[in-house]
Amino acid sequence: MGMLKKEDAMQFQKIHGQLLRKHHLFSALSDSDMTTLMRGTRVLSVGKGEFLFQQNEEARHFYFVVSGCMKLFRTLPDGTEKIIELVPSNQTFAEALMFNAQMMYPVSAQAVDSSELFSFSNIDYMTLLKSSPDLSLVLLGDLSRRLRMRLSEIEVLSLKNSTHRVVRYLMTQIVDSDSEYPQFDLPVAKRLIAGQLAIQPETFSRIVHRLKEEGVIDMKGKEVTVLDRKALANYE
C-alpha cells in the first residue's frame, strides 16, 4: 500500500474530486468545506490482496473507492473469514465509526483487485458535521440505508436452504428490470460470492449447475443470463 507522489496525487484528486461530489456524503458540502476537507485527504494505492486495515485497529479514517474493489470481512473464531461487504468503486466505507470515541474497526479491509482510494480524516469530517446540520441529515439517511441493507443480509442468511440464498442473490443482481432475459456479470469471484452467502464454493457450484440443468439460468464464466425469470422468482 502506498501513497502517490505529491504531483501525481494532486492531478489524481483534480480528476476524481468531481466524481466525489456526486456521492451523497459530499454533495451537500459547500465548495469551501469541500476544499477544507480535501486538504486532509490522502490518495492511496492498494495492491491486490493487500490490507488497508485490520480488525480491531483504531479507526481514524474512512474511505472512498475510486477504482478497484475492497473486501470487508471479519475473522471468525475458527479462523475462517466471513465477508461482510464487497465495496465497488464510487462507494464509501467505514464512515459509520466516527461517531463513537476510540472506535476500532469491526472488520478487516483487503483489496480484492488493485484499488485506488481516497482517505478522509474522521476528525475533519466531524468538524464539518458540527457546523452543518444538513450534512448530518444526509449522513443519517446513509446509515439508515446501510442498516436496512444489513437487515436484508440477515434475512438471506436465515433463508432455509442454500438454493434460496443463491437465487435471492441472483435476483438482486438483476438491474435491467424490463428485459425478458436479463443479463449481468458476477461482480467478483464465485468463491467470494459463496462466502457472502455463507456457503461453500462447492455448494455454490452445484446449485448453479442444477439451475442451468433446469434451464432457469445460463452461466459462462462470470456472464449470467436469466432464461426463466418466473421460475427463478418462484424458488423464493
Place this chain on the structure above:
Amino acid sequence: MGMLKKEDAMQFQKIHGQLLRKHHLFSALSDSDMTTLMRGTRVLSVGKGEFLFQQNEEARHFYFVVSGCMKLFRTLPDGTEKIIELVPSNQTFAEALMFNAQMMYPVSAQAVDSSELFSFSNIDYMTLLKSSPDLSLVLLGDLSRRLRMRLSEIEVLSLKNSTHRVVRYLMTQIVDSDSEYPQFDLPVAKRLIAGQLAIQPETFSRIVHRLKEEGVIDMKGKEVTVLDRKALANYE
C-alpha cells in the same frame, strides 16, 4: 391496541417521561424541546400477540417501550418469520426510518408480552433535529452502534454450526462478568431464541441437552447457570 384515556395518559407520561430522558435519543434535548416533542406523543397499550404495525406499512412514527417486550420480524418468502430484534423495555425502535422520505417499515412489530409504548411523530422529531446539530450527532452514534450490532448478528448466523450459535448467544447473555458461575434468565421463550439464531426449536433443545450433559451449563426453565465458563468459551 388502544390509547389510554386522556387523564390516565397524562399521568402516565408524567411518571415515565423522566425515564425517557435517560434514553440517549432524548437526553440531549432541551426541556422546551422535550415539551414540544411530548405534545405529539401518544401512549399506546398493546396486548400480547397484537400487532403494532406490519411490514411495508408507511412509517410515520417511532416508538419507545415503557414496559413489556416487542418483537420485530420479517416474513420470509416461504411464510415463516425471521426475528430481527426483540426490544425490551426502555429501548426505542424504528427510529432509523425517518431519514428517508416515504419510508415503509421493513419489519412487522408484534407484542411478545402486553406492552406499553410511547409513540413519536417522525416529522416532529425531524424538526428538532434540524435545529439541533448535537442531537444529530447523538443519533448518528446510535445508528452506528446499531450497525455494529447487526454485524455481530451476521457473524453469529455465519458460524459453522448451531452449537456455536447457541454458545455465542449464551455468552452474550452473561452480564455478571466476574462471577465464576454466572447466572441469568432467558429473556424470552426458547423458540423465539431459536428463531433469532435461525435454528429449529428442536435443535436448540438438543444442543442445550448436550451442554448440560457435558456439565458446561445448567438450565431449569429459563434459569441458566454457567458451570464451566472456560469450556463454554472454548466452544467458540
Place this chain on the structure above:
DNA sequence: TTCCCCTCTTGATAATCATCAATTGGATTT
C-alpha cells in the same frame, strides 16, 4: 382442582450441506 393449550423435549428418519480428493479450465508468467 381439572382441563386445555402451548411450549418444550425426545426419538426416528430424510434431506441438506461440508469436507476431502481429484480433475478441469483459464489466465499469467517464463
Place this chain on the structure above:
DNA sequence: AAATCCAATTGATGATTATCAAGAGGGGAA
C-alpha cells in the same frame, strides 16, 4: 509454447440439521 498457479467443477462420503411424530411439562381458565 510450456509451465505454473489458482479458481472452479465434479464425485464420494460423512456429519449436521430439518422434519415429522409423539409424549411430557407448566401455566392459566373454567
